[in-house]
Amino acid sequence: MAPDLHRIPQERERMPYQEDYFFAETVSAARLTPSLVRVVLRVRDGERLIESGHPDEWVRLAFGPDAQTPVTLPVLMDDGRWGRPDGSPPCPNRPYTVRRWTPETCEMVIDIVAHEGGVGASWALQAKPGDVIGICNPEGRFWLPAGSRWLLMLADISGLPAVGRVLEELPEGFPAAVHVEIPSDDDRQEIGGLIGTVADATITWHTCHGLRPERPGYTELPRIAREITTLPEGPGYIYIAGEARAVSDCRKHFRDALSFDKHRIDAVGYWIEGQARV
């Protein structure tokens, strides 16, 4: 029997994005695993928040311009546009996956990679209950093209929150093969442990992420992709999340070497090595 795909949007169901902004108060912030900080936020007026319907949905977290200046949000102006009529400076902001959203309590879970430098990572490492940041309405990309019979996901640790959310929302029995690149064995999030799923999913962990003296760069995702030399029978969907150049190389492998339909691949550059994600 074909799996029930009612929870995952097909392309035609993509909803137009509705711009909106919220303040969110930190409820808790703690290490989930050595490389991830789990932050729980309570979104003020979160009843207004519009979910995207995509399981990889993300928000932009906005931070105060400096330690002394609180975060401010754009406001809806009389002409229907969002702006800053008071002249307040825009706040630095970064995209993060909504690992979990609970509309009843307006609580949002975000898992943040604790890497060196960066506004977002530095904020997460020092976050404490009561800290206030800004967020916007979520948007998303993941969609199972009509007729998909399987899913292949490749991600480095920045895409692990999306992996967790996707696996939790896939329909019962849906075949999914997932490859995740992590810095250490302790960064694993086992299915049935930190990740719940009713899909027919397997995760392969690759403990090679991060700077190593023996090679340049943070990631071996393209090598992991090249080691996949056959794909399951029938139409499927490939979702890749990680460092921008690496995911582009992975996409090329599936498109060019394995002749897989490029319209059934989403390769999302989550971060850019050596460059801030502004």
Ligand SMILES: Cc1cc2nc3c(=O)[nH]c(=O)nc-3n(C[C@H](O)[C@H](O)[C@H](O)COP(=O)(O)OP(=O)(O)OC[C@H]3O[C@@H](n4cnc5c(N)ncnc54)[C@H](O)[C@@H]3O)c2cc1C
């Ligand atoms: C759709 C989407 C969803 C995302 N979801 C998540 C998520 O759930 N969790 C998460 O942690 N990230 C996620 N990211 C990635 C995150 O937005 C970037 O890593 C961002 O650069 C972090 O901002 P920063 O202020 O910490 O660092 P930046 O100021 O952007 O960069 C500062 C320096 O840190 C480096 N850097 C940035 N990210 C990393 C990294 N992951 N590892 C090593 N070095 C890095 C940069 O190359 C740069 O040199 C997502 C990105 C997108 C586009």
